[in-house]
Amino acid sequence: LGLNPPNAKLIKPPKARRTDIAFWTQLLIDIDPITENADPFQMLQEVQGSTRLSQVPPSAMEILDSGRGIQIKIQLVPTELTSDEQRRTIERRTSHFLHQLADELNGIGNCRIDTSCSDLARVSRAENTINWKTDRMARCLQRAVEPVNWKCFMADTYTNFRDKLDPPQVIPYENPWEILPFLSPLRKT
Secondary structure, three states: EEOOOOOOOHHHHHHOOOHHEEEEEEEEEEEEEOOOOOOHHHHHHHHHHOOOOOOOOOEEEEEOOOOOOOOEEEEEEEEOOHHHHHHHHHHHHHHHHHHHHHHHOHHHHHHHEOOOOOOOOEEOOHHHHOEEEOOEEEEEEEEEOOOOOOHHHOOOOHHHHHHHHOOOOOOOOOOHHHHHHHHHHOOOO
């Protein structure tokens, strides 16, 4: 189930890509267990009580027991996406927001925040489907009834994140194989 609606004329199978997304309508926070005795509901309480989400009313959160962990879908006031640069900016902002949340909360209840859920074309589990990892059915615990403006809880994330970034390293090469010496130090980190 796609989180954000695509422009139907642009979709290229098998699934929508970032450039296909027409509106930003949901942000996904995916809570995954990291041990057998994990308690995703404990992490859910901490996420809901986090200062990063203090401006998000519970009525804007759809909560799904995914059959393994918990998915929180924050219903957003729709933002029309008109350029790929705008889409990339939203994905970077979302990634930084999820990393901030993970840095604050990972490990609680033996769970972690999945920080890879920042792409606009992200799909999520649908209720009443079976999670093949656990053979349990996903069920909706709470429906979102009121959207929230993303600026009330994410307005400062990208600015702060960008300030911390080093300028990109330009790697000159003519032959694609010449880039390999530059990649080997990255593999060690």
